[in-house]
Amino acid sequence: MTGFVVGALVTLALTLALLLRPFYLRQSAAATASQRQLNTAILREQLAKLEQDLAEGTLGVEDYGQARAELQRRVLQDTNEADAAPTLRAPRRTMLAVGLTVPAVALGMYMLIGSPASMTEAAGGAHAGQQDLVIMVEALARKLEKEPDNQQGWAMLARSYKVLGRSQEAELAFEHAGAFIDNDAQALANYADVAASNAGGFKGKPAMLIAKALKADPQNAMALWLSGTEAMSRDDYNGALTTWGRLLPLLPPGSEDEKMLRGAIEEVRAKAGIKGAPLAAASPASPTAMPAPTPARTAAAAGPGVSGTVELAPGMKDKTTPSDIVMVIARLPGTRVPLAVLRASASELPMKFKLDDSMAMNPQALISTAKEVEIEARVSKTGMAKAEATDLLSAPQTVKVGAGDVTLRVAQVRN
Numbered sequence: 001m002t003g004f005v006v007g008a009l010v011t012l013a014l015t016l017a018l019l020l021r022p023f024y025l026r027q028s029a030a031a032t033a034s035q036r037q038l039n040t041a042i043l044r045e046q047l048a049k050l051e052q053d054l055a056e057g058t059l060g061v062e063d064y065g066q067a068r069a070e071l072q073r074r075v076l077q078d079t080n081e082a083d084a085a086p087t088l089r090a091p092r093r094t095m096l097a098v099g100l101t102v103p104a105v106a107l108g109m110y111m112l113i114g115s116p117a118s119m120t121e122a123a124g125g126a127h128a129g130q131q132d133l134v135i136m137v138e139a140l141a142r143k144l145e146k147e148p149d150n151q152q153g154w155a156m157l158a159r160s161y162k163v164l165g166r167s168q169e170a171e172l173a174f175e176h177a178g179a180f181i182d183n184d185a186q187a188l189a190n191y192a193d194v195a196a197s198n199a200g201g202f203k204g205k206p207a208m209l210i211a212k213a214l215k216a217d218p219q220n221a222m223a224l225w226l227s228g229t230e231a232m233s234r235d236d237y238n239g240a241l242t243t244w245g246r247l248l249p250l251l252p253p254g255s256e257d258e259k260m261l262r263g264a265i266e267e268v269r270a271k272a273g274i275k276g277a278p279l280a281a282a283s284p285a286s287p288t289a290m291p292a293p294t295p296a297r298t299a300a301a302a303g304p305g306v307s308g309t310v311e312l313a314p315g316m317k318d319k320t321t322p323s324d325i326v327m328v329i330a331r332l333p334g335t336r337v338p339l340a341v342l343r344a345s346a347s348e349l350p351m352k353f354k355l356d357d358s359m360a361m362n363p364q365a366l367i368s369t370a371k372e373v374e375i376e377a378r379v380s381k382t383g384m385a386k387a388e389a390t391d392l393l394s395a396p397q398t399v400k401v402g403a404g405d406v407t408l409r410v411a412q413v414r415n
Contacts, residue, residue: 137164144176151180155187158194167194185217192226202230218337219386221250225261237272241265250386303368305340305356306330306399308406310377312349316392316410322347325380328408330355330373333398339367346379353408372400377408387414 050067137160144153158173174181174191181187192209196202202210207230213223224247231239244265251258310328312320324346330339340359344351355375357366367373379392387393394408 134164137161148176151177154178155180155184159187159190162190162194167197170194171198182212183216185213185220185223188213188216189220189222189226193222196226196230202226202233206230219246219250221247224250228264232268237268240268241272244268253382303357303366304402305354305367306373306375306401306406307352307354307404308408310349310351310353310394310408310410312379312392313409313411316379319392319413320346320349320379325382326351327378327380328353328355328375329378330367330375332370333372333374337365339365339370339373367401370401372398374398375406375408377410379410389414 047068137157140153140157140160144150144157147153154173154176158170158177161167161170161173171191171194174187174194177187181191188209192202192206192213195209196206199206206226210223210226210230213220214227217223224243228240228243228247231237231243244261248258248261248265251261310326322345326344326346326349328342328344330341331337332339340355340357342353342355342359344353355367357368360366374396375398376396377394378387380388381390382388391414392410393412393414394410395412397406397408399406
């Protein structure tokens with residue numbers, strides 16, 4: 001704070017010095033400028049002008065003589081008068097007004113658009129930023145008291161309250177947001193999070209909101225995480241593993257979130273008594289991003305599915321590397337949520353495939369229960385669940401469940 005104040009005072013002093021300097025110079029000049037001296041300077045200038053006009057021919061000799069005589073008469077008259085007091089004085093009122101106004105305006109502008117809280121120690125910087133956020137949030141809350149039907153504003157206020165850790169107020173604001181967030185999976189997941197925090201569990205309203213968020217976007221990461229956590233709260237280990245298995249390939253390989261989720265999956269497997277090799281560390285080229293099959297999924301593998309061959313079109317071979325990931329995906333026609341996914345290495349192309357219930361993404365939605373599915377193949381550099389630019393695709397085909405001679409030709413690049 002001391003450094004800031006010293007710097008501000010030095011800057012203010014320099015500013016005032018520059019602004020008041022002309023007045024001091026004017027006062028200095030006025031100290032030596034009498035009325036007689038000013039008149040003499042004026043007459044000399046007029047005499048020089050007469051001589052110039054005579055030299056240029058614009059003034060006749062007779063006229064020049066008369067004008068010069070008149071000037072000489074005025075000079076004699078001025079020299080007989082008593083010298084007058086200086087006529088130029090420093091405007092003290094103006095200087096005083098400038099000296100008071102500039103600091104006042106500077107301070108007012110700083111208080112208005114600056115950050116007064118930053119004058120505290122550096123350690124208080126984060127606190128000042130939070131105080132600014134609190135002020136803005138409170139202003140929004142006051143505004144919404146007058147606009148109770150502004151659902152978009154309530155949704156914004158709810159997110160802000162959540163950031164500030166004010167869960168009770170966040171839940172109330174989400175309630176006011178109403179239909180505005182009905183199809184916003186992220187907002188619904190945030191709503192479920194604060195509702196669960198306030199209720200001390202997921203039973204009832206939080207669970208309903210999680211289901212609603214996943215209906216809006218089955219691949220919303222936060223909703224999937226909460227869904228798995230909700231399953232764990234009911235000791236539904238298979239449900240947690242299935243849900244978190246859907247989340248795992250959505251997370252950036254090697255990220256802290258991905259590592260944390262892998263740890264959670266291993267913990268659930270241990271609690272459920274599911275034996276098997278630990279989950280392999282993820283890498284962009286690793287097809288192990290999907291969780292190891294649970295006993296329930298393995299037992300379901302006997303159901304009918306779809307099988308066939310995946311092959312590359314001739315023009316696509318130079319666009320792949322052996323480490324690329326091949327994904328064969330089956331969905332219900334007209335939907336985005338996969339029923340089953342098979343992952344393999346591009347080094348195996350052309351390859352045989354079979355999709356069945358052992359590869360189900362959700363034990364409640366099995367391929368064996370569908371009459372027909374839309375199936376396609378995708379070759380990816382990263383193996384991420386969400387399609388990316390430069391992925392290689394086959395044309396989607398709608399086939400009956402039980403078909404065994406499906407050919408998927410990868411022949412186009414996703415833009």
